[in-house]
Each structure stands twice: as structure tokens, then as C-alpha cells.
Amino acid sequence: MSRREGVSASELARRAISAYTSGKVLTESEEEAAARALLEDVHGQVRATLKRIDASLIEVRVREQALADGTFRAQVRKETQAWFEAHPHQARAIAELFAQEPAA
Numbered sequence: 885m886s887r888r889e890g891v892s893a894s895e896l897a898r899r900a901i902s903a904y905t906s907g908k909v910l911t912e913s914e915e916e917a918a919a920r921a922l923l924e925d926v927h928g929q930v931r932a933t934l935k936r937i938d939a940s941l942i943e944v945r946v947r948e949q950a951l952a953d954g955t956f957r958a959q960v961r962k963e964t965q966a967w968f969e970a971h972p973h974q975a976r977a978i979a980e981l982f983a984q985e986p987a988a
Contacts, residue, residue: 886893912920950956968975 886896889896891899947956950959
């Protein structure tokens with residue numbers, strides 16, 4: 885900042901003290917404020933995205949565990965059996981479809 889302003893560090897300190905004691909503290913420019921607001925928005929979106937990714941990873945791990953321990957397979961088997969019992973006519977049609985000889 886000293887090089888950019890072309891003054892010594894001591895002069896910068898004097899100016900800062902003077903501005904502070906006079907109540908004329910410098911505020912950020914409109915461009916800086918807009919950039920800060922944009923950065924805060926981007927930061928918020930990144931945090932929200934990371935939370936969604938974390939939630940998705942947890943869900944994937946739960947499903948992987950269900951596949952690994954057979955829970956999912958047992959659930960599908962039970963639901964399929966219940967469907968076949970509730971829809972015997974459709975179940976027979978499906979069985980007949982698979983029992984047919986392939987066309988030559």
C-alpha cells in the first residue's frame with residue numbers, strides 16, 4: 885500500500901489515525917461492495933452444493949450397505965412376491981411370456 889500510494893508506511897499510519905480520530909473512516913467502494921456481495925453469494929452456493937453432495941454420498945453409502953448385506957434384495961423379493969399375489973392374472977401372463985420358445 886505504501887508503494888502504491890507513494891508514501892512511507894509512517895505516513896500511512898498517520899493518515900489512518902487521522903481518519904479514525906476525525907470520524908472520516910474510508911468505506912469500501914461500490915465495486916468492492918458488489919464484488920464482496922458476489923463472492924458471498926458464490927460462497928453460499930458452494931456451501932449449499934457441498935451439503936447436497938454430502939447428503940447424496942450418505943444416501944449412496946446406505947444403499948451400498950443394503951446391497952452388500954442383502955437387505956435390498958430381500959425387500960425387492962418381498963415386494964415382487966406381494967405384487968404377484970395381488971395380480972395373479974398378470975403374473976400368469978408374464979410366466980407364459982417367459983415360457984414361450986424363442987422364434988427361430
